[in-house]
Amino acid sequence: MPRILIIEDEADLRELVAWHLTKEGFETASAASGEEGLTLAVREAEAGRPFSLVLLDWMLPKMSGIEVCKTLRQNAKTAALPVLMLTARGEETDIVRGLEAGADDYVTKPFSPKVLVARAQAVLRRTQPVDAEAPIRAGKITLDPARHEVTAAGLSVTLTSGEFKFLRLLLTRPGRVYTRTQIIGAVHDGFAAVTDRSVDAMAVQLRRKLGAHGDVVETVRGVGYRLKA
Amino acid sequence: MKIPPHELAKALADATAHAAGLSRENAELQSVLGAMREAVVAVGPDERITRVNAAAAPLLGMTADSARGRLLGESLRHPVITRVARAGLSGKVDEGEMEIFVPAKNASPGGSSALARRLFQVRGTPMPGRTGAVLVLHDVTQLRRLEVVRQDFVANASHEIKTPVAAIQGVVETLADAPEMNETDRARFMDILTRQTSRLSKIIEDLLTLSRIERGLAVDLAGFSPEPLAPIGSAAVEACAPRANAAKVLIEADFDAGLALPCDPSMIERALVNLLENAIKYGGSGGRVAFRIARENNQAVLEVRDFGAGISSEHLPRIFERFYRTDKARSREQGGTGLGLSIVKHIAESHGGRVSVESSPGAGATFRIHLPLAPPPAALPA
Numbered sequence: 001m002p003r004i005l006i007i008e009d010e011a012d013l014r015e016l017v018a019w020h021l022t023k024e025g026f027e028t029a030s031a032a033s034g035e036e037g038l039t040l041a042v043r044e045a046e047a048g049r050p051f052s053l054v055l056l057d058w059m060l061p062k063m064s065g066i067e068v069c070k071t072l073r074q075n076a077k078t079a080a081l082p083v084l085m086l087t088a089r090g091e092e093t094d095i096v097r098g099l100e101a102g103a104d105d106y107v108t109k110p111f112s113p114k115v116l117v118a119r120a121q122a123v124l125r126r127t128q129p130v131d132a133e134a135p136i137r138a139g140k141i142t143l144d145p146a147r148h149e150v151t152a153a154g155l156s157v158t159l160t161s162g163e164f165k166f167l168r169l170l171l172t173r174p175g176r177v178y179t180r181t182q183i184i185g186a187v188h189d190g191f192a193a194v195t196d197r198s199v200d201a202m203a204v205q206l207r208r209k210l211g212a213h214g215d216v217v218e219t220v221r222g223v224g225y226r227l228k229a
Numbered sequence: 230m231k232i233p234p235h236e237l238a239k240a241l242a243d244a245t246a247h248a249a250g251l252s253r254e255n256a257e258l259q260s261v262l263g264a265m266r267e268a269v270v271a272v273g274p275d276e277r278i279t280r281v282n283a284a285a286a287p288l289l290g291m292t293a294d295s296a297r298g299r300l301l302g303e304s305l306r307h308p309v310i311t312r313v314a315r316a317g318l319s320g321k322v323d324e325g326e327m328e329i330f331v332p333a334k335n336a337s338p339g340g341s342s343a344l345a346r347r348l349f350q351v352r353g354t355p356m357p358g359r360t361g362a363v364l365v366l367h368d369v370t371q372l373r374r375l376e377v378v379r380q381d382f383v384a385n386a387s388h389e390i391k392t393p394v395a396a397i398q399g400v401v402e403t404l405a406d407a408p409e410m411n412e413t414d415r416a417r418f419m420d421i422l423t424r425q426t427s428r429l430s431k432i433i434e435d436l437l438t439l440s441r442i443e444r445g446l447a448v449d450l451a452g453f454s455p456e457p458l459a460p461i462g463s464a465a466v467e468a469c470a471p472r473a474n475a476a477k478v479l480i481e482a483d484f485d486a487g488l489a490l491p492c493d494p495s496m497i498e499r500a501l502v503n504l505l506e507n508a509i510k511y512g513g514s515g516g517r518v519a520f521r522i523a524r525e526n527n528q529a530v531l532e533v534r535d536f537g538a539g540i541s542s543e544h545l546p547r548i549f550e551r552f553y554r555t556d557k558a559r560s561r562e563q564g565g566t567g568l569g570l571s572i573v574k575h576i577a578e579s580h581g582g583r584v585s586v587e588s589s590p591g592a593g594a595t596f597r598i599h600l601p602l603a604p605p606p607a608a609l610p611a
Contacts, residue, residue, distance in 0.1 A: 012396045012421040016403065019414070059388040061554075088391035089384050109388075110395035112402055 002052035002124060003027040005044075007037030007068065008086065009060050017055060020113040021120070034063030038071055045077040053124055055116075058087040058098065066101045073102035082127040084120055086111070092222030096179050099223070104176055126173045136171045138227060140213050143171050152213045162187045162194070163206050170217065170227040179224040199225075268349075268366040271356070272314055276301050279361060288331055288349075288366065305329070310351050310364065317353030317362025324352040326369070348373050378550060385552035389432060389567055393425040400425075428566075435568035439551070442496070442575040453491040458529055459484040461494050462522050465501035469509065473518070478509045484522040488529050490602050492580050497598075500576040501531060503569040504596050508535035510565070512593065528582075529600045536593040545586055549574040573598065 004026050008014045011032070018028045029044075029051070031037035037054070044050055054072070058065035065085060072078040085103040087094065098106050104123050107116050135144040140153040145168060150157045159167065165187040169178060178186075180196045187202070188194050203225055207214030218228045232240075259282075262269050268285035272278055277300055281293045289296050289304040296304055301314055309327035316323030326348060333345040350367045400418045404410070410418075462484050473480050501520075508518040512535030519534040540548065544555040552567040574584045577598045588594035 010392050010396065012425060013392065013399070015417070016396060016399045016421065020403070059384070088388040088395075090387070094384075109391040110398045113399045114402065114406075 001025065001027050003029065003049075004053045004055060004120065005029050005031065005037060005041055005051040006055045007031045007034060007060070007065070008055070008057040009033060010057075013057075016113060017116065020117050024117050024121075026120075034060045034065065034068040038063070038068050041072060041078050041081060042075060045075075045081070050078070050081060053082045053084060053120055053127075055084050055086060055120065056103070058085055058089060058094075066097060069098070069101040069103055080127075082123050084123050086116075095177075095223050096181075099177060099179050100181055104173075122175055126175060136168070138171050138174055139216060141167075141171070141210065141216060143168055152210050157209050159206070159209060163202055163209070166199075166202050167206055167217075170225060174227045177220050177224055177226045183225065267368075270296075270301070270305075270364045270366070271361055272301050272318070272364065273361045274318060274359060276314065276318070278304065285366065288329065290332070310366075313351045313353035314362055314364055317355045317364065318359070320355045320359060322352070322354050324350065326350050346370075378547070381553070382551055385554075385567065389552055390429070393429040393432075396421055396425040397429070432566045432568070435566045435572060438499075438572055439568065439575055442572070442579050453493060455489040455491050456494050456497075457486070457489040458497070458522050458531070459486045459488065461497050462501060462520065462531070464494075465498050465505055466520065468498070468502050469505040472506060472509050476509050478512060479517040480505065480509075480520055481517055482520045485524055488522060488524055488602075490529055490600055492600070496576045496579070497531075500573040500598060501533070503573050504531075504533040504598075507565075507569060507596070508533050508537075508594075511535060512537040524602070525599075527602050529602055531598040531600070532595060533597075534593060534595040539590045539592050540586070540588040540594050541590050542588075545588065548586060549584060570596075 004021055006014055006017055006028055009032050014030050018030060021028050029040060031040050041051060041054060056065045056068060069083050072081055083103045085098045085106040086109060087106055088109040090108045095106055104127060105119055107119055133146045135142055142151045150159055166183060169186045180199045183199050184194045203217055207217050216228045218226050220226055262282035265282055265284060268288050269282040270278060270285050271280040277298055278296050281296045286293050302311060307327045307329060309325040313323045313325055328346060328348050330344040331347050333343040347368055348370045350369045352365045354363050356362060400422050404418055462482060466480050466482055512518055516536050521532045523530055540555055547553050549570050551571040554567050577584045580600055582598060582600035585597045
């Protein structure tokens with residue numbers, strides 16, 4: 001049974017979220033501070049029973065959610081632990097900061113508990129370990145990493161190496177938003193300089209080449225790109 | 230070659246007049262530069278300083294005269310200013326920001342070595358014909374600090390307001406969706422609803438109070454007659470008595486009965502209640518709170534002192550900001566809105582006064598409201 005760790009300093013919200021997750025069949029554990037949550041996440045991972053997901057509030061006393069997220073990512077034991085950020089800071093720059101700290105997704109406060117549960121389930125679904133060599137399918141698009149091939153509705157699509165890596169990144173986690181910086185990190189081949197603008201240009205090219213299926217590459221205004229789930 | 234004496238004399242006179250003109254221009258330039266708030270440093274093609282203004286001298290750590298002829302890198306070593314200067318010398322305009330330490334303006338007499346961290350925006354412009362570059366340094370420390378305050382305020386305000394709204398919205402949705410919920414769960418959710426609604430309404434009330442004060446009580450102050458301060462102090466103590474009793478805290482009042490000044494008594498009482506409530510909350514159970522109203526020079530000082538854990542120095546400069554919390558979890562548990570001290574500050578300022586705080590960890594905290602006493606009647610115009 002998936003176990004979810006809730007790190008939230010507001011006791012009432014903690015209780016509310018836990019109630020809903022329990023109702024949906026999850027086990028939950030709670031922490032009232034970043035430090036406490038971090039200790040719990042690491043301890044459980046070391047004991048061989050890692051949490052399936054962390055619901056992490058951004059504005060925590062002392063250690064912030066961003067710092068907790070970064071620390072989880074730096075620890076080999078918890079680096080792959082999915083994180084869903086809860087934030088009252090709805091500004092785009094804040095969301096970019098959260099994603100770049102390693103959050104898999106974010107929900108802005110106030111939120112509907114039902115929506116939160118659905119988002120948690122979506123994060124859990126798409127963070128299942130994937131076989132790096134297996135072909136990835138999304139709708140009519142198939143990407144075969146081993147053969148370096150992409151088809152849209154059965155028709156072969158010729159992509160540059162950068163476009164291929166970009167599409168592969170989006171396909172691995174449908175629905176997850178990637179910031180431009182994260183996309184640059186994934187497509188950068190060590191030679192050509194990649195800028196925010198060239199990421200946008202690459203997205204335009206990808207859409208054009210995918211033709212009728214191009215709209216799967218979705219722009220999230222002010223944040224980055226994601227695969228339309 | 231022989232020059233007729235009269236021509237020589239004329240040439241000499243011209244040259245003298247020209248030199249006088251130059252030195253007048255020079256003096257004019259010096260005074261223009263001297264009047265500038267920004268620091269100006271001019272360098273020659275060899276990166277040696279050719280001219281600095283008065284504002285630049287403290288940054289270079291020497292007088293304007295002794296700076297002349299020195300290498301820029303010797304006097305002010307920072308990668309940003311070096312880059313900007315070199316850009317200027319190669320005919321380009323460039324700018325950047327750098328953080329440097331300069332002698333503190335208000336350094337205490339004994340501590341002449343005190344340094345303050347300042348943030349400067351540096352702009353380099355080439356001089357015509359690649360004869361040098363002019364560097365202008367603009368102090369943006371205060372500007373950046375205010376930006377941080379503003380960003381923090383927006384982030385904190387949305388957090389403080391959206392958290393109760395999130396809880397309320399979540400609970401309402403939950404109750405609406407689960408008609409068959411058991412009585413225990415229902416009661417727990419109703420508790421959350423009650424608690425968060427009252428928290429939200431306290432925040433809104435405090436925000437409205439703040440905006441009311443900001444709209445300018447100060448202007449109306451003339452309409453208030455002098456009010457004795459001691460009864461206001463007693464009313465504040467009275468209002469805080471239930472909390473003080475519950476926390477087993479003793480409030481020791483010491484009022485100068487003769488003090489009076491024009492003020493809005495309900496506002497002053499409100500400010501004092503906020504200070505007393507904080508002192509009761511953070512002063513530690515079973516403790517005491519010293520509450521004094523006294524004359525100091527030409528001021529009335531309303532002082533509330535607790536003997537609790539104190540406040541660490543990094544928080545002191547920001548503690549009167551709206552929604553600024555030194556310990557978020559703790560103060561929210563105590564039912565604070567994060568606006569109490571900000572209200573105290575606004576009330577003091579709307580009365581032409583100010584607030585101050587003194588504290589060190591382990592030694593408690595002292596909050597003071599300083600209000601100017603009206604000048605003696607004799608000084609008033611007839």
